[in-house]
Structure formats: C-alpha cells, structure tokens
Amino acid sequence: MSATAVSLPVPRIPVRREPLRDVPVSGDKKVLLAAPRGYCAGVDRAVITVEKALDRYGAPVYVRKQIVHNIHVVRELEAKGAIFVEEVDEVPEGAHVVFSAHGVSPMVVDSAAERGLQAIDATCPLVTKVHREAVRFARDDFQILLVGHEGHEEVEGTAGEAPDNVTVVNNPEEADTVEVDDPSKLVWLSQTTLSVDETMETVDRLRARFPELQDPPSDDICYATQNRQVAIKKVAEGADLVIVVGSANSSNSVRLVEVALQYGAKAAYRIDYPDEVRQEWLEGVRTVGITSGASVPDVLVQQLMRELAQAGYAEVEEVRTAEEDLMFSLPKELRGDRPRGGRGSAS
Numbered sequence: 001m002s003a004t005a006v007s008l009p010v011p012r013i014p015v016r017r018e019p020l021r022d023v024p025v026s027g028d029k030k031v032l033l034a035a036p037r038g039y040c041a042g043v044d045r046a047v048i049t050v051e052k053a054l055d056r057y058g059a060p061v062y063v064r065k066q067i068v069h070n071i072h073v074v075r076e077l078e079a080k081g082a083i084f085v086e087e088v089d090e091v092p093e094g095a096h097v098v099f100s101a102h103g104v105s106p107m108v109v110d111s112a113a114e115r116g117l118q119a120i121d122a123t124c125p126l127v128t129k130v131h132r133e134a135v136r137f138a139r140d141d142f143q144i145l146l147v148g149h150e151g152h153e154e155v156e157g158t159a160g161e162a163p164d165n166v167t168v169v170n171n172p173e174e175a176d177t178v179e180v181d182d183p184s185k186l187v188w189l190s191q192t193t194l195s196v197d198e199t200m201e202t203v204d205r206l207r208a209r210f211p212e213l214q215d216p217p218s219d220d221i222c223y224a225t226q227n228r229q230v231a232i233k234k235v236a237e238g239a240d241l242v243i244v245v246g247s248a249n250s251s252n253s254v255r256l257v258e259v260a261l262q263y264g265a266k267a268a269y270r271i272d273y274p275d276e277v278r279q280e281w282l283e284g285v286r287t288v289g290i291t292s293g294a295s296v297p298d299v300l301v302q303q304l305m306r307e308l309a310q311a312g313y314a315e316v317e318e319v320r321t322a323e324e325d326l327m328f329s330l331p332k333e334l335r336g337d338r339p340r341g342g343r344g345s346a347s
C-alpha cells in the first residue's frame, strides 16, 4: 500500500464548563496519588507499535479491536490515521493490521493470513505467556479452568488456543458448579487483569471441590495489575473518595474501583475524563485517592489533579508501593528505527 498523508484533528481532553468549587470541609484537603498507576509495559509497547506502524507504512493502519482499552488512546491513534475494526474481514486485502495487546486466537491469525494481510502482533508478552501455558496443558491432555470474564478479548484469545480443553470460570460462584471430566487432570489459568483477591477465592473454591487442581507455572495475573491493586489498597485506607481514571471496558480499571471499595474508600468512581467528576462527589471529602488503569496515559491524571487543585485539593502525597521499570521490545517487524521510551515509565 502507498503511504497517504492525513491531516486530522488531534483529540483534546474535554474541558469542564464550570470549575469544581472549593467547598470548605473540616480539616485540610489533600490528594493521595497511587503509584504505580497508569501505563504498563504491555500497553506502552502496543501503543508505540501502532504509532511506529503509521510512521513506517503510512496511514491508514488497521487495528483489530481497540489496541488497548482506553477511549482517549484510541481517539488519539484514530487522529493519527489508525482505523479500528472489529474483525480482520473488514480490513482491505494486503493491508497492514495490528493485533491488540489483549491477544488473538489462532483462528484470527489464520483469517488474516488468508486475506493476505500484513499482520503485526502487539499482544502483550505476558498474555502470550498464558497462551503458551494453555497450549502446553492442552497437549498434555489437561482440562483448563480459565478464570476470567467470558466475552473479554483476552479470554477469547486464550481459550481459542485450546478450545476443546478450556472451560471459563467467571467468578467464585461458578467455581461451585463448573463440571469437569477428570479431576486428576485439571489446571487453572487466568486472565491477566483480574482482582487478585477474587481470583484466589475462585481458586480456593475450585480446590475444595478438586484437590488435585494444579496451579499455573507462574502468576497469570500480571505484575502491573497486581501492583496497581496493592497501591490502591493502601490509598483506599485513608481516602474518603477514590477516583479511578480508566475506561468502562478496561478490566483492570474496573477492578481498581472494586478493590478501593473493599479496602476502605467511602466511595469510588471510574471516569474516562476529568470533566466527569461531579461536584457532589466532593461533598464532605477531605482526602481524594487517585489512580488509573494500566491503559491510561498520565496526562489524564495530571488534568484531573489540576481540576481538583482548583477545588482546594492542591496538596498531593504520593503513595508508592512498588517501582516498575519493565519494558518489552517491539514486534520484530518494527524494531530498529526509533528508540523506545519517551512515553513514560510503566508507573
């Protein structure tokens, strides 16, 4: 395909019509800012993959599904010339298509090849690791209980590696009813972005029924999901209100709201953009906890903090529970002509 110059407006962060008001409360107002938060190494890699594909091949570059589950990131990439599609049969034959960070099943890879598409795989290496585990256990004739949310792209991709062997277990309740063929050939794997606590409850309930259930070779819930949950637990202990920046289809963002409520936040809300914060949420609130999901650029958090500062929450205390410096190399098709980095660390 020939490169086409595109000139599209860059999406802006929506601006609040009326600033949040500084309503007095008893005591000093402050923000507890969770760290790590925001971009993880897999998201960083996936977003750079699309940008770099656009640089190298010119627009449009097609992306199957949202590259990462964040509306602002998707809009930004659309403005640069990415076209997001649901399935590869919407991509013109021979065009470049990027597979999202959540991974794809072998069926999708085959369909892309049949259409002669130039596929670039931005699947997070930590998702690929779970795919490999599924393939290996299926080869050894295990039934795989995949703890995760039916319909989530990552679960579809992992299950697609071994469709005859995988049974999805959505929640602890399903652990009590799921049927297995041979309790002595059973292993559990999981989606990478679940609540650690809920997953362990599901596994405990499975193990109570099936004592020979094997564990995955290593944690499937990824480092970024775990670190963001640990940080928000600490923040939630001292927060009247927790605000999680992240999109509704972002599993790890939604989990952060749940975890914040379980660990002591009096209220917790998820927002895509800072202008969604409502004045009434701040009523009587001294301490606001802030975090963001693994697919969220920090520019949104910075904007949120500016808006909260106008409402009197100018003092910011970082609550850091881990350091992150993991980076993944780009897909092989795109290595070599632009240095990595510059998009911020995984925290």
Ligand code: SF4
Residues within 6 Å of the ligand: 040, 041, 042, 043, 101, 124, 125, 126, 127, 192, 193, 222, 223, 224, 225, 252, 294
């Ligand atoms: S949340 Fe975890 S599994 Fe998902 S892209 Fe980030 S590092 Fe990879």
